[in-house]
Amino acid sequence: MSTGSCNPSVSRRNFVRLFGAGAAAAAAISGLTPELRAQAAEPSPFTPRTKRMERPQLPPDAVIISTNENPLGPAHSAMEYMMKIAPMGGRYDRVGVGQDVVKTLSEQFGLKPGYVEFYPGSGGPLDMALMSNIGPDKGLVCADPSYEQGPRAAKTMKAPLKMVPLTATYAHDVKAMLAANPNAGAFYIVNPNNPTGTMTPKEDILWLIQNKPAGSVVIVDEAYHHFSTHESVIDQVAADKDVIVMRTFSKIYGMAGIRAGFAIARPDLLAKFNTVSPYLHIQNVASASMMSAAMAVASLKDADLVPLRRKLNRDNLDMSMEFLDKHGYKTIPGSQANMFMVDVKRPGSDFTKQMLTEKVAIGRSWPIMPTYVRVTVGTKDEMLKFQTAFVKCMDKPSTTVNAQLKAELYIPSEIDRHYV
Structure with a gap:
């Protein structure tokens, strides 16, 4: 090809x-x-790994709700199958575990052969999806706030970047995105959005697909889609539209450290991933291990996994939002993911440090919403500890931060390329 x-x-x-x-x-x-x-x-x-390793690490009893990870970890079914495959790890994949992942995904989404590529994580292929469609003469349009990998890719490719504020309901403003650059090479939509957790209606994305310039693509990042009951746009890939859908096993499947993700698109769009550099073939540097493939396919075939974890996440999310609303704290409504945002009435970075003094690591803030912090939904016990620490820190003046925090601890973040 x-x-x-x-x-x-x-x-x-x-x-x-x-x-x-x-x-x-x-x-x-x-x-x-x-x-x-x-x-x-x-x-x-x-990835400043050396600098990161020099930073004091969080204590082992810290609550880490900063990275949009799943505290439940991999499913039992996934670990069982991984142990079955592990003895074969001394050889290359002769039993077709990786092929089974692709076959299972294709069957579940009604896709023809060649429309799915499996990778170790979703960060690398997301870069390839972005970079293979943008450049100095082909801009990128993103929402603001949204996941920062899009703007980083635009900077790398020297592509014109347009950031478009979300709508009043915190959806991607697709008409404003198209107007921002009618000749863009790619439009990047994160749905549910990171950091707000909010949804962009499918009909809005369909409008963008139908009205975008010829030759451009709509890249829909559905990393958190399993937490929602809304419709995916994978059917648009099956219909051979100019759409690339990104998915990951890092979130609801609890495999962030195991590294598994996939891209769904027409074969010609997937083939473009290899045009980003003349020196390396993406599959050579991004081949998933048999172990991650085994856990991925077992997770896909576990019919109870997604509904159960979606409910657990929803229960803890609702509990947290009800607590914050009851105490008069302002939040972004409508999250359909494993995160939410809350207004701390001060610079978000300061409040994040305050929370560390209570051994609770929460997420970052975004420049367009500097007083809002993002919080990952953890276990019920973790969210109860968050509530206690949150109220305590909100009652403190922000000027106490530097005096209380003796060292800048490293806060895990999914934007760190070591984890994406």
């Missing part, structure tokens, strides 16, 4: 830095020059 010409906006050095550890592994592939091997060892500008 032809992959077309490679994008000159990503240099050899930048591509290797961009993929960090993945590129370092790729340096072992035959055909790479000594220069490229040396560059692969350089630290990525996106």
